[in-house]
Amino acid sequence: MTGTPRERARAQTMGEIVRIGREHLAVHGAAALSLRAVARDLGVVSSAVYRYVKNRDELLTLLLVSGYDEIGDAVDAAVAAAPEDDPRAQFLALGRAVRTWALAEPATYALLFGSPVPGYAAPDERTSVPGTRVPTAMLRLCAGALAAGRLTLPDKSEEISPALAEGLQGIRDQLGIDLPDEALTRGVLVWTSLFGRVSFEVFGQFGPDAFGDPAALFELHLAALADELGLDERS
Missing domain, CATH: 1.10.357.10 (Tetracycline Repressor, domain 2)
Structure with a gap:
């Protein structure tokens, strides 16, 4: 992976958010996706995950593109x-x-x-x-x-x-x-x-x-x- 350490860390976190989001998608369905639940499984407070993904719609878009x-x-x-x-x-x-x-x-x-x-x-x-x-x-x-x-x-x-x-x-x-x-x-x-x-x-x-x-x-x-x-x- 190229880029600065900060960029690599951000890309890794975004990858984890997408991975967890897909796991939640399989268990709960798209309508029930929750950024708070993703943050909990990521091991961070919900305010931290909003620095990467601003809302549920943004998460859905990431999952679509992925x-x-x-x-x-x-x-x-x-x-x-x-x-x-x-x-x-x-x-x-x-x-x-x-x-x-x-x-x-x-x-x-x-x-x-x-x-x-x-x-x-x-x-x-x-x-x-x-x-x-x-x-x-x-x-x-x-x-x-x-x-x-x-x-x-x-x-x-x-x-x-x-x-x-x-x-x-x-x-x-x-x-x-x-x-x-x-x-x-x-x-x-x-x-x-x-x-x-x-x-x-x-x-x-x-x-x-x-x-x-x-x-x-x-x-x-x-x-x-x-x-x-x-x-x-x-x-």
């Missing part, structure tokens, strides 16, 4: 470990990394992708970039696949509204990618479908037996999503 970065790091590592010349394998690795992380961190996953916390609004300027790391990775993967001739586009593109066309252009400009409208709209569909599928499993919506083999079911669903994206099988 969670988004953690799942983003897991996805990036999985994609990097997949064959560089096989975009479909990279997408499958991405999907598996999302599911693996979500099942290992259900409480943090619920904070990121579950019901909103009453009275809390995540600040866009701090959460939008880390919060879109996974779909960004997927769309950049698709752009690379298209450039390599490994992404099949629909035979006929559907007409879209001017407002949607402007929104899709905003995605291109923000991410610096070159994907046609039909690829972007399918990308949004697959992104939301992937997280919806994972959410059903994390939140127990498949029932107590989860169809007997939820991992095998996920692989079938993931392959279908790769097909929907238009990612070709390696020949």
Whole structure:
């Protein structure tokens, strides 16, 4: 860790606050998070912890950014470990990394992708970039696949509204990618479908037996999503 001793000590304390906050999140839920309780487990008086985190909303924001970065790091590592010349394998690795992380961190996953916390609004300027790391990775993967001739586009593109066309252009400009409208709209569909599928499993919506083999079911669903994206099988 770089920086002055004071900066290193502050970073270490902030890391401990996030760690304890995530433990409390798992036990008590987001709505019941308390800085006083975090301070107690940290071993300091409540006034001391306010020097690092000013209120509960700030703690929630820290937990959001930490969670988004953690799942983003897991996805990036999985994609990097997949064959560089096989975009479909990279997408499958991405999907598996999302599911693996979500099942290992259900409480943090619920904070990121579950019901909103009453009275809390995540600040866009701090959460939008880390919060879109996974779909960004997927769309950049698709752009690379298209450039390599490994992404099949629909035979006929559907007409879209001017407002949607402007929104899709905003995605291109923000991410610096070159994907046609039909690829972007399918990308949004697959992104939301992937997280919806994972959410059903994390939140127990498949029932107590989860169809007997939820991992095998996920692989079938993931392959279908790769097909929907238009990612070709390696020949």
